[in-house]
Amino acid sequence: MPANTAESAAMERAFSLALRGPRGINPQVGAVILSPDGDILAEGWHRGAGTPHAEVDALSKLAPGEAGGATAVVTLEPCNHTGRTGPCSEALLDAGVARVVYAVDDPGDASSGGAERLRAAGVEVEAGVRADEGRALLRDWLEVQRLGRPRVTVKWAQSLDGRAAADDGTSKWITGPVARADVHVRRAGADAIVVGTGTLLADDPALTARQPDGSLSDHQPRPVVLGARAVPAAAAVHRHPLPLLHRDGRDLAAVLEELGGLGVQRVFVEGGPTLASAFVRAGFADEVLAYIAPVLLGGARLALGDLGVDTIAQARRLSVASVERLGDDLLIVATMQHEGEN
Structure with missing residues (x-):
């Protein structure tokens, strides 16, 4: 009935x-x-x-x-x-x-x-x-049951010509304040935020989710740093309200399994390019957030590196879920179709 x-x-x-x-x-x-x-x-x-x-x-x-x-x-x-x-x-x-x-x-x-x-x-x-x-x-939770691991969002900010930084390594700020505020909203919706040691050493990010006034959001993602290099004792991430998880990152499947065991359902990968590329290459990127700024940088510092694509037939194809204007910037949200999915 x-x-x-x-x-x-x-x-x-x-x-x-x-x-x-x-x-x-x-x-x-x-x-x-x-x-x-x-x-x-x-x-x-x-x-x-x-x-x-x-x-x-x-x-x-x-x-x-x-x-x-x-x-x-x-x-x-x-x-x-x-x-x-x-x-x-x-x-x-x-x-x-x-x-x-x-x-x-x-x-x-x-x-x-x-x-x-x-x-x-x-x-x-x-x-x-x-x-x-x-x-x-x-x-x-249902997605975790289907995938057998947490759902992974890979985010990067890039220039219009696909660069994540200028040739000297500087990247603050490619995108404007509206786009950066949107990132913090999405951080607050995640259970873990992941960066590589290269990004950590270059930018010293706090890896917190913050309100426009600078105060901490109610929900904070757990900070995760992947890479063999040590995290400096004075790094801002040590002041995060949640304990840092530092792993060498050579086995991303093991990292995701560990995070799943800690109750993490949503992982937010912020990069840099080496780490973002590794998650995509390994097939662990379920969603991509590409923040695109109307600037041209040129040079070699691409937003993504080697994805294991040698020919166009191997291209990683995605479905665009949305395109949004954030101030002068664009946000493209796309989902990855994994092998075996219709």
């Missing part, structure tokens, strides 16, 4: 509850328990790895038997496996829930199957309620 008005409203409430939980290895999930008359009996959300899942959190606020005949409205399909906590499908069955409404199917091989388990036990299940909103809420 399709979701009724009370269940749709409860799903909207569950979305807002989900956002109270932390981003990380586990998805943000919210749950609302409705009485047979459509009244809210309890609410819950997932507070992070090792804590009760949203459904169990909501059920814990009810007396034994109070959920009998109730409807559970959940943003993600109830899990069907035992990890740090037990399966939510079994908890719902034990509580006597008669109907389950959820937005998004669980993509995990081990954790999915909760809907099937509930139906087999006689519980009415309605899937895909407000699914577009549910997928938007879980977009980054």
